[in-house]
Amino acid sequence: MSSWPEPDRMFEEPLRVLRENSVSLDDAGNWPSESLDVLGEAGVLGWVVPREYGGSEYSGAQLVEGYLQLSRACLPTTFVLTQRNAACQRFALSENESLKADLLPQLVGAGRFATVGISHLTTSRQHLSKPTVSVSIEGTQLVLDGMVPWVTGAGQADWVLTGGTCADGAQVLVALPMDAEGITVMPAQDLLALDSSRTASIRLESVSLDTAMLVAGPINEVMQTGGRGGTGSxxxxxxxxxxxxxxxxxxxxxxxxxxxxxxxxxxxxxxxxxxxxxxxxxxxxxxxxxxxxxxxxxxxxxxxxxxxxxxxxxxxxxxxxxxxxxxxxxxxxxxxxxxxxxxxxxxxxxxxxxxxxxxxxxxxx
Structure with a gap:
């Protein structure tokens, strides 16, 4: 007997739409907006959002079951979803209550999009003598400079969960509003596959943010905070x-x-x-x-x-x-x-x- 979980009957139609749309998502010119809309209507975009902010707060087992079903139907859409969810999960873990109350209710549906740009904080890049992204704290302002690599949906995002390193080695995570001054989204990389994820780098030139956008830190190894997850999840x-x-x-x-x-x-x-x-x-x-x-x-x-x-x-x-x-x-x-x-x-x-x-x-x- 197969161990593959059976999808809920109400979930069959969204999966069908994802399978149909997947055909067009081997093309860098296509972003999975229609599929994300369908997932929003089906409540999928609220899976990792706490109930108090309008989400369904799925357990780890429920989330894994959902990812199995979705990726079998369309890998590109599901990959984009995981990057969105990674941002939402970090927002939800933040001790910044006002930030959570502002962002998370907006991310339950498909109207707004968040993603992550954190690879430079989790790989060997963080051991470079000059940080990939440097952060200075000036009163109530955070100033970010550098290049954020590997950001899925960078040009489609309203916010990017990203971070950088201060002069003393401490790190911060921020919810970067993509309409802030000093942000340039670079051309998307030409990938072997999943080009429709529109993964690109983001250049930050003296980007000034209020500390109200702080998700975590300053603290050493900020990505080690906030519970389970990370590589190999x-x-x-x-x-x-x-x-x-x-x-x-x-x-x-x-x-x-x-x-x-x-x-x-x-x-x-x-x-x-x-x-x-x-x-x-x-x-x-x-x-x-x-x-x-x-x-x-x-x-x-x-x-x-x-x-x-x-x-x-x-x-x-x-x-x-x-x-x-x-x-x-x-x-x-x-x-x-x-x-x-x-x-x-x-x-x-x-x-x-x-x-x-x-x-x-x-x-x-």
Whole structure:
């Protein structure tokens, strides 16, 4: 019996719309505005917003289930959603009550968009002698200078959760209003996949903000505050499994007229169900478990491995047609590669590399 969660009947129509819209989202010219509108109408945009601000305040297990369903329907839209949710979750964790009361009710629907620009605070960039983004505090004003890399939907955002480093090494997080003076959104990067996410850098030139926009800090290692999450999180694994499931769905379609593909499809599906079962357990009743197969890193390694192999199996089954740029198999392979670089902990990268090298007996996460 499959461990894949069944969607609520009321959720079937939004998923159908996402599947239809997904076809157009392999194009940098298209932003998933229609899909985000549909998610807003379905209440999805309030999943991570506390009830007191109009949201539904989903549990970790509910959120993982939702990400599984959404990414199986449309990975680009779901990825954009995770960046929006990451900002909302940080806003909700803030001790700045007036900021939360202002922003969070506006982010329950699709009318306003928030995203994150925090990779420079969570990677090796933060160890550079000159911070990527420097912050000076002058009375009630924060002044930011620098370049914020890898901001999904930078040009569509009303606010960006970002931050920088003060002269004494302390860091801050702020809700950056994108209409503030001194902000320039750079041209979006040309990516291997997910171009519709319109991921770009933001240049900050003496951007002055009132401390009312402060989300957290000043404090050392500000990204280590505020509870669980970060690289290797369960939500990222859920998106990989959703993308893998989409490839397996399409492989199943090929198998209808070619039953010999069943010997490939069946073990991949069993593996998918095993990882999904463990993921849901880790997000729910086994959240405090110390079992090695339920760690964030182990689940991410297994999810990465599966999404890569499922996409390549679909490509191989599609033969020459699948190698054309417009074919769904070509897109599936490109999108699967994203999980090798998106919020991928070093231990998972090393495990993936060992698998590529055929070192199956080596250490794993």
């Amino acid at each position: 369960l939500g990222t694994s859920a998106l990989a499994l959703g993308a893998a499931s989409q490839s397996l769905d399409r492989l199943a379609g090929e198998a209808v007229d070619r039953p010999e593909l069943g010997e490939i499809l069946d073990p991949l599906t069993v593996e998918r169900d095993d990882v999904v079962r463990d993921l849901l357990a880790a997000a729910g009743e086994m959240a405090e478990s110390q079992l090695p197969e339920l760690t964030n890193e182990s689940l991410r390694q297994r999810s990465n491995s599966l999404v890569l192999r499922a996409a390549q199996a679909y490509l191989a089954a599609s033969k020459g047609a699948g190698f054309t740029a417009s074919h769904a198999a070509s897109r599936a392979v490109r999108e699967s590669m994203f999980f090798l670089v998106w919020s991928c902990p070093q231990a998972v990268i090393e495990a993936n590399l060992r698998e590529f090298a055929g070192m199956t007996d080596g250490p794993s996460c």
